Amino acid sequence: MRLLIVEDEVHLAEALTQILKKHNYSVDAVHDGQSGLDNAMSGIYDLILLDIMLPEMDGITVLKTMRSKGIATPVILLTAKGEISDKISGLDYGADDYVAKPFSTEELMARIRAALRRKGEVVPEDALKFGDIELNAANLKLACGGKELKLILKESELLELLMSRKNAVTSKEQIIEKLWGFDSEVEHNNVEVYISFLRKKLVFLHAAVRINTIRGVGYVLEATS
Known part of the structure; x- marks a missing residue:
């Protein structure tokens, strides 16, 4: 399965990439909202990890644009701990879940598996x-x-x-x-x-x-x- 990370904190994106690769996912990572949208519109990804605070285009706009163009790829938002309004907006615009930073590897992997199950995919653990x-x-x-x-x-x-x-x-x-x-x-x-x-x-x-x-x-x- 192929996952996309859209995260402007380069070190975090690199760490997430290594974690996901260890779980046998293929991973691409970009660091701004416009690049994230361009990649998401390809339709090749099984799931997207999307930060809300991004340069060039914020994550909520990326998500809203994706959904308006018919891209139904599951999206998990990566949010700061106190961004309650952004979490609500994200879910309203079609996000499948959100994870508040900082998060544990176990929690993130569980949420990825759950989102893929809801999509009807067979996750790697099965x-x-x-x-x-x-x-x-x-x-x-x-x-x-x-x-x-x-x-x-x-x-x-x-x-x-x-x-x-x-x-x-x-x-x-x-x-x-x-x-x-x-x-x-x-x-x-x-x-x-x-x-x-x-x-x-x-x-x-x-x-x-x-x-x-x-x-x-x-x-x-x-x-x-």
């Missing part, structure tokens, strides 16, 4: 199942028929994306945007490499699940009988 395979994104383990093996992070993220989309075709462009970011210089052959890795691991596990290529369109995960 096992994601498709056909006869089971992916635990929290520990990067793929299991099938009593056997399991460890994936690297990008393999896990790619398989999680394909599993969450079930029988829908996912293009290389969608994969790159989701796994590396919309402004990434990653090329299509990077996707092909990770698809190849995953295919070999599914064969190793004797899984009845295959990653099929739809020529000129993308990839689809299918369970065979």
